[in-house]
Amino acid sequence: DAGVIQSPRHEVTEMGQEVTLRCKPISGHDYLFWYRQTMMRGLELLIYFNNNVPIDDSGMPEDRFSAKMPNASFSTLKIQPSEPRDSAVYFCASTTGWERDTGELFFGEGSRLTVL
Amino acid sequence: GESVGLHLPTLSVQEGDNSIINCAYSNSASDYFIWYKQESGKGPQFIIDIRSNMDKRQGQRVTVLLNKTVKHLSLQIAATQPGDSAVYFCADYHSGYSTLTFGKGTMLLVSP
Numbered sequence: 419d420a421g422v423i424q425s426p427r428h429e430v431t432e433m434g435q436e437v438t439l440r441c442k443p444i445s446g447h448d449y450l451f452w453y454r455q456t457m458m459r460g461l462e463l464l465i466y467f468n469n470n471v472p473i474d475d476s477g478m479p480e481d482r483f484s485a486k487m488p489n490a491s492f493s494t495l496k497i498q499p500s501e502p503r504d505s506a507v508y509f510c511a512s513t514t515g516w517e518r519d520t521g522e523l524f525f526g527e528g529s530r531l532t533v534l
Numbered sequence: 535g536e537s538v539g540l541h542l543p544t545l546s547v548q549e550g551d552n553s554i555i556n557c558a559y560s561n562s563a564s565d566y567f568i569w570y571k572q573e574s575g576k577g578p579q580f581i582i583d584i585r586s587n588m589d590k591r592q593g594q595r596v597t598v599l600l601n602k603t604v605k606h607l608s609l610q611i612a613a614t615q616p617g618d619s620a621v622y623f624c625a626d627y628h629s630g631y632s633t634l635t636f637g638k639g640t641m642l643l644v645s646p
Contacts, residue, residue, distance in 0.1 A: 422577075449632070451633070460623075460636060460637070460638045460639060461578070461623065461636040461639075463633055463634075463635075466632070468632070473632070474631075474632075474633065509577050509578070511577070522568070522580040522583065523578075523580065523634060524580075525577030525578050525579070526577050527575075527576055527577050528576075528577050
């Protein structure tokens with residue numbers, strides 16, 4: 419398997435623009451997570467899905483952030499309008515769930531967002 | 535949620551030394567504790583995990599120790615190599631949350 423695939427790897431945009439980040443989880447994984455990483459706050463969970471259904475979005479910073487998972491192989495994280503404080507690396511991760519008795523999440527390479 | 539934190543932000547060692555990275559956690563109800571490694575420009579990668587009913591688990595060159603009395607977790611890397619240079623995160627998992635909570639990370643620098 420190719421692993422979790424994220425796009426774009428890098429995005430530079432201006433404040434106020436819409437940003438869409440994309441993720442393709444590993445085939446067969448029924449959990450999908452979106453994390454944000456910054457130097458100040460570390461890795462923060464934004465939202466996660468189970469079987470395409472959002473389960474916990476309490477980590478989403480505000481209404482400017484939205485995430486969807488229209489099918490088992492695709493998810494998007496959208497920021498509209500973007501602000502400089504949204505600059506971070508956004509990671510998508512997937513897993514088959516915790517029934518396999520392991521704490522392993524499979525992370526993508528991340529999308530580095532810079533908002534000017 | 536509960537917090538998972540680290541004692542040291544940076545650890546510098548010589549190649550061949552053994553490294554110990556420490557982590558304190560606060561949620562005594564966590565089911566698993568996990569260590570991840572993150573190399574520059576990449577996503578975190580699973581290293582090893584340990585269930586809350588264990589106190590030690592060994593992998594290839596790595597050992598994780600869990601001390602529930604003082605809520606302390608450590609990752610020991612034997613014969614540290616330059617390729618081990620990365621940021622290491624501890625994380626805890628609670629079945630009620632179905633998510634991982636990550637600590638801030640410790641950077642390990644290995645000098646040849």
